[in-house]
Amino acid sequence: MGTTQASLLDCLADGPPPLTGTEHLDLGAGAWLEVCRGWLPDWDLFDVLAGGAPWRTEQRPMYDRVVDVPRLLAFYDDLDLPLPHPALVAARVVLDEHYGPVMGEPFRTLGLCCYRDGADSVAWHGDTVGRGARQDTVVAILSLGATRRFGLRPVGGGPGLRLDVRHGDLVVMGGSCQRTWQHCVPKTARPVGARISAQFRARDVR
Ligand SMILES: O=C(O)CCC(=O)C(=O)O
Numbered sequence: 001m002g003t004t005q006a007s008l009l010d011c012l013a014d015g016p017p018p019l020t021g022t023e024h025l026d027l028g029a030g031a032w033l034e035v036c037r038g039w040l041p042d043w044d045l046f047d048v049l050a051g052g053a054p055w056r057t058e059q060r061p062m063y064d065r066v067v068d069v070p071r072l073l074a075f076y077d078d079l080d081l082p083l084p085h086p087a088l089v090a091a092r093v094v095l096d097e098h099y100g101p102v103m104g105e106p107f108r109t110l111g112l113c114c115y116r117d118g119a120d121s122v123a124w125h126g127d128t129v130g131r132g133a134r135q136d137t138v139v140a141i142l143s144l145g146a147t148r149r150f151g152l153r154p155v156g157g158g159p160g161l162r163l164d165v166r167h168g169d170l171v172v173m174g175g176s177c178q179r180t181w182q183h184c185v186p187k188t189a190r191p192v193g194a195r196i197s198a199q200f201r202a203r204d205v206r
Pocket residue numbers: 111113122127141150183184185197199206
């Protein structure tokens with residue numbers, strides 16, 4: 001057996017289980033949501049990412065000023081290149097197996113966000129940079145660390161959803177969700193520790 005195959009099998013031995021027991025919710029208009037609670041509760045993965053991912057800050061214009069985006073970001077634009085932790089390789093294999101047939105393509109990129117405390121957040125948005133603006137896609141988000149609220153609301157208005165996402169939970173948005181729904185992680189006044197999210201996306205979806 002070659003080294004690559006052996007190391008992939010090693011990863012899978014300790015990796016996440018197959019995605020059984022996932023809750024599926026039809027959001028209407030071709031959008032859907034799946035949640036797999038406690039899928040990959042790996043504190044070593046959290047620690048390695050917290051201490052070693054190539055975190056950067058981003059700025060954006062706000063009125064007449066430029067402000068820091070309130071979270072840290074890192075991005076891997078090719079999942080075939082070395083990832084910072086073997087659990088991510090194993091997660092990608094399981095996600096591809098489960099969602100590849102629905103997507104018609106594999107996951108290709110990994111985005112990481114670090115919400116250092118309750119003051120960090122991401123505002124309502126859809127992942128509509130690139131093909132997500134025009135085509136159905138699947139975005140799979142693994143949560144690590146502190147529990148945070150994950151909000152979803154339909155673009156045209158109407159009742160939304162709020163989930164508390166905990167360490168190890170997987171939230172998957174699919175179909176038209178990036179165009180017809182928006183999601184966010186709001187700030188919280190509760191004293192919370194850091195949360196890291198790992199987002200798996202298809203090529204040219206941001
Ligand atoms: O951290 C999350 O769960 C959401 C991240 C997100 O929506 C994004 O980076 O576009």
